[in-house]
Amino acid sequence: MEHIALYRAWRPQSFQDMVGQQHIIQTLQNAIREQRVSHAYLFSGPRGTGKTSAAKILAKAVNCERGPAAEPCNECEACKRITAGAVMDVLEIDAASNRGVEEIRDLREKVKYAPTEVRQKVYIIDEVHMLTTEAFNALLKTLEEPPPHVMFILATTEPHRLPATIVSRCQRFDFHRVSLEEQTERLSLICSQEGITADEDALQYIARLSDGGMRDALSILDQISSFTGGHISYEQVVNMTGGIPSEQFAQLASALKQGNAGQVLQMIEGFMEEGKSADKCMENLLYYFRDLLMIKMVPNADKLTERVLNPDHFEQMAKGFTRDELFRIIDILNHYQTEMKYAAQPQALFEVALLKICSVPQSTEAASQPGAKVAEASEVKQLKQQLAALEKKLEQLLQSGVSVNGTKDTSPSVRSSGSRSAAPRVSSKSKIPSHLDQYIAHKDSEEFVSIQKAWSKVLQRVKEVKVTIHAWFVDGEPVSVNGDNILVAFKNNIHRETTEKAANKQVIERVFEEQLGKPYQLVTMMLKDWNDSIEGKAEAAAEELTLELEHEDSKNKQPWIDEAIQLFGEDLVVIKE
Known part of the structure; x- marks a missing residue:
């Protein structure tokens, strides 16, 4: 006896046989009971969720000889013949093969004739999004006001491709993925x-x-x-x-955690020898780390994902990673998964992605230890103190007569022993923004750090809005913020000038407000000028603080010497008796 595929043999023949679409079944059955059946329905949803099956069951329910009934009997002649596809009045059309305007015009001509075999004509148009614009236009009037003996059921996996005029003339039902x-x-x-x-x-x-x-x-x-x-x-x-058991993913995750590149490459080679595809491995690994993150951050997260069959195992593995590590791993995998779609050698990119994860220092984990946090806090405090001392000395120098262009007075207590200019060195080929000193002072501010963290989202959004602007703007990098201005430094002057054009700048500033939560203005300069300015500022501070201490009292002189050596090292400090 000829074998029939299981999905055909077990295709639902009544509403009660359908799986996971109770919200749709109940609505259709109530409409039949109350004789409020619509003339046009739109069934949309992922493949294999029962759209076409529901359409045929509805066709049987309205034409059943014992009905119309909430459930077709599947015993009368009408039900049996509709199931077999032998009723000419219940027509199933594949829009992918009959997508032209001529086929729809032919359908429109036949609609006006009364049914000959059953109570109501039913037209089931599958993959309706494949129809051409002209075909949709030809169908529009008939779909809006068909004869009373006609019902249309449109099925599609891509409802967003249907004209709004078509959707508005149908009762829409969204089929969900089965749990x-x-x-x-x-x-x-x-x-x-x-x-x-x-x-x-x-x-x-x-x-x-x-x-x-x-x-x-x-x-x-x-x-x-x-x-x-x-x-x-x-x-x-x-x-x-061609799948990979969760135990193997656990081994791979442990190897990544330990930075064991050799074991990672051996496991990848093993996957390939078993016939696994690199892109499928990447997808499954991304899901695995996503589930680890969910387990770590959300209580009872195993209910939020259908891939976690053993929550205890996932919880144990999740404890070995910090949140920042999991976010970083997911970002890397997601980036290379996108690149893999266009790669000639996807396995190579898969290997590179995992090696990159291995090579990044596990600094987040170390920082999570109590001792490390104390050491880090102490180091930050010391750096802040040194910075405050440096700023105080600079202020004293300015008050003692050192001007911006590097000239100075002949103060008896402090004189510069260097001969180079203390002013920031800048290029004369490109414009320098005003208040550059303020940008330099705010380059490590908390506001700028938050902007840096969100910069990838800013670039992605600019790319979505207009890819040509992104092509120029991506050459720049944010270097500082001052008030409502974000300073972006460019490597290439052409890229900077193109970004500065009014239309392009307006798009970027609109994205700033959308992604950063407040309006910012774009200010640009060349990266070389910025680096020279930073270097010049540092050199100026160092040279002016290479002090000639002329105090006769050694008790007063020694603290200055010690502090100067601590800040700048013995090479930059000149002591003259």
């Missing part, structure tokens, strides 16, 4: 009816692979049952589908 629990229960029922024995974790893994599509789950079950000979185990499902 893991409902899929597993349905698969278990089918296995018992088909004489297949399967482990529960194997059925759960099949359900996870289907991504919420019941048809995909049945196709995988059909394929694996043919291979295994009657009993399906978790290991067999993983091997046949």
